[in-house]
Amino acid sequence: MGFDVTFADFSVDPARSANAEVRYHGARFAGSHVALSAGGSVTLDFEVAHLKDVPQATLTVTALVSKLGSSPGHAPMDVLLQGEVLAGGLTVPGGGDLPHDNVFAVPGDLLRPGTNTLEIRSSAEASSMLWLYRITLDPVWERGRSERARTAEAARDSVFTYRTERRPAHAASAPWQAAPRLLFHIDRDERSLPAQLGWRTEDGAESAISFQANMSDFHGCHRAADGTAYEYRGLLTDRRPFSEETPNLAASPLYRFTTEEGWGGRWHASGELRLLVDDGGALVDRVTWRDQRGNSGTAVLHAPDAEVEATGVEASEEFDDGGEGADNLLESHHGKWLAFEDTARLDFTLARPAAVASYSLTSANDCADRDPRDWTLYGSHDGRTWTPLDTRSGETFPERHHTREFHLRTTAAPYDHYRLDITRNSGAGETQLARVRFAEAPAGRAFTGYYQRHNEGPIGYRGTPVAAPAVPVAAPRVAAELENAVASLAATAEALAALAAQLRRH
Numbered sequence: 001m002g003f004d005v006t007f008a009d010f011s012v013d014p015a016r017s018a019n020a021e022v023r024y025h026g027a028r029f030a031g032s033h034v035a036l037s038a039g040g041s042v043t044l045d046f047e048v049a050h051l052k053d054v055p056q057a058t059l060t061v062t063a064l065v066s067k068l069g070s071s072p073g074h075a076p077m078d079v080l081l082q083g084e085v086l087a088g089g090l091t092v093p094g095g096g097d098l099p100h101d102n103v104f105a106v107p108g109d110l111l112r113p114g115t116n117t118l119e120i121r122s123s124a125e126a127s128s129m130l131w132l133y134r135i136t137l138d139p140v141w142e143r144g145r146s147e148r149a150r151t152a153e154a155a156r157d158s159v160f161t162y163r164t165e166r167r168p169a170h171a172a173s174a175p176w177q178a179a180p181r182l183l184f185h186i187d188r189d190e191r192s193l194p195a196q197l198g199w200r201t202e203d204g205a206e207s208a209i210s211f212q213a214n215m216s217d218f219h220g221c222h223r224a225a226d227g228t229a230y231e232y233r234g235l236l237t238d239r240r241p242f243s244e245e246t247p248n249l250a251a252s253p254l255y256r257f258t259t260e261e262g263w264g265g266r267w268h269a270s271g272e273l274r275l276l277v278d279d280g281g282a283l284v285d286r287v288t289w290r291d292q293r294g295n296s297g298t299a300v301l302h303a304p305d306a307e308v309e310a311t312g313v314e315a316s317e318e319f320d321d322g323g324e325g326a327d328n329l330l331e332s333h334h335g336k337w338l339a340f341e342d343t344a345r346l347d348f349t350l351a352r353p354a355a356v357a358s359y360s361l362t363s364a365n366d367c368a369d370r371d372p373r374d375w376t377l378y379g380s381h382d383g384r385t386w387t388p389l390d391t392r393s394g395e396t397f398p399e400r401h402h403t404r405e406f407h408l409r410t411t412a413a414p415y416d417h418y419r420l421d422i423t424r425n426s427g428a429g430e431t432q433l434a435r436v437r438f439a440e441a442p443a444g445r446a447f448t449g450y451y452q453r454h455n456e457g458p459i460g461y462r463g464t465p466v467a468a469p470a471v472p473v474a475a476p477r478v479a480a481e482l483e484n485a486v487a488s489l490a491a492t493a494e495a496l497a498a499l500a501a502q503l504r505r506h
Helices: 145-155 326-330 474-505
Strands: 006-009 016-018 021-029 034-048 056-065 077-081 084-090 100-107 114-122 130-139 159-168 177-187 194-201 206-211 217-223 229-240 255-263 266-278 284-291 296-302 306-308 310-315 337-339 344-354 356-362 372-380 387-392 403-407 415-425 431-433 435-440 446-452 459-465
Touching: 006 034, 006 145, 016 145, 056 077, 056 114, 077 100, 084 100, 114 130, 130 145, 159 217, 177 194, 177 229, 206 229, 255 446, 266 284, 266 296, 266 459, 296 459, 306 344, 310 326, 310 435, 326 337, 326 435, 344 435, 356 372, 356 415
Parallel strands: none
Antiparallel strands: 006 016, 006 130, 021 034, 034 114, 034 130, 056 100, 056 130, 077 084, 077 114, 159 177, 159 229, 177 266, 194 206, 194 284, 206 217, 217 229, 255 266, 255 459, 284 296, 296 446, 306 435, 310 344, 337 431, 344 415, 356 403, 356 435, 372 387, 372 415, 446 459
16 A cells, blocks of 8 residues: 555644645635635645555545636636646536535656645636635545545544524525524444434424535424424534533433344344434434435334332232132233132232332233223332322223233332232123233333445344443442541531630630
C-alpha cells in the first residue's frame, strides 16, 4: 500500500482529516463546507511511503457552486498535484442544490515518495462561490477506502443536538416558530451516520426527518398529540461523542439494550443498541431509522412484566383425587384445577415479596361455563390480613387454554401472599382454571422490531435492557462507615466551635 487513508472533511471546523495537512487561501468555513471566493484555494499536503503498488490513484472532490440569485452560479475549479494541472476550468454544476462528487484519475507518475501537494483552486474569474465539502484519495485498487474511514470517523460524534422550528402544514406564508430542541443518539456500533429518523411518543405525537449528509440540518414533518400537522426543520448546534455523561444531557432516558437478530429459524446475539430521543415531549415508544450505508431498523419499546415465582397454593376446594388439584396452576403442562363450587378462593405464596403489576389466568381444557367471570385479587403480608388490589366482573375467555393478562390499575406494595377470590363463574356448578401467573413491573423497557442491512432482506430484531452493574456486597458497609465518619467529624467540629467560643469570652 503506497499511502494511508487520506481525506479532508470540511463539514466541521477545524476540518477533520487523515494523512493530510490542510491550508486555506481566500476560503472560510461556512457551516457545512468551506467557501472559496474567486482565486481562493484549499491545499492538502499528504504523505506517500512508496509507489510500487500505486500505478494510479482515485481522487474524489465533493463540491458545489453557489447560485447567482435565481441563476446558476459560475466558479470553475482547477485541480493541481505537485503544481501540475490534473483538471483545469472544470465547471461544477451551479444549481446550488446538492453537492456533486467529481472523480479524477491521478497518474501514478505524478505521485512521489514523501510529501505530496494537492491544490483545489477556484478560478480568478469566478462570479459565485465554490463550496468544498470533502476530498478523498485512494490507490486505484482500493477506491472508497478513505470515504469509509471518513464516515466511520464522523460517526464517532454520535450525540446530536438541533435547534428546531415548526410551522403549520400547507401554510408556506406562515412564519416558522421556535420549537423544543432535539437531542438524539442511535448507535448499533456500525459507525455510520443516520440519514433518516422517525419516532413516536407515548402521547401519540410523531415525527419523521431526513438529514443533510454532513448532519448540518434536517427537514421533515411533525404531528402533535392533538393531530395538528407541522413542517419541521432543525439546525445542528452541538455534536459530540457518546460518553457516560450523555444521559445527563437529556430529560428523556437513554435506553441500552442487549439485542438479538432473528434469522435461520432462531435468535442470534447481535451486540448492544443505544437509543436516546428527546424532543421536549413525552417518552418515545417507537423509533425508526436508516443510516447512510442504507441499513434500516425499527424498535417498538414496551415494558414486559417479569414473572414472579409462586411456591405454593391452597384452594378452598379442589378435585385432588382426580389429579385436578390447585398445584396444577403452578405447572406448565395442560393440567387444571377443578372445584365443585360456583365460587372459590385460591391463596398463593410467592418465593419472595413482590409488587405485582399484572397477573394472568389461563382457561382450562373444557366447559367454558366453568370459567371465572367475577373476582377480586388481594394482597397480604402475613396471610391473615388482606388488601383488595384489583376487581373484575363480566370477564370471558374466548377459547380453551386461552391466557388473558390483567394489569393492576394502581401500584401495589410488595406482598408475600396473593388471593384470587372468585365470586362468580360463567354458570356451571364447578369452577376451573389451567394456570395462574404473577408478574411485577420491569426494571427497564425492552423492544421488538426488525433490522434490514443494505441489499438484504429484513430480519427479526429484539432487545432487553442492559443489566445494571451489581452493587458490591461491601458497599453498604462502606457507606455506613463513611456516614459514621461524617458524624464523627461533625461532632468534632461542634466541639471545636464551642472551645473557640469559650476562648473568645476569656
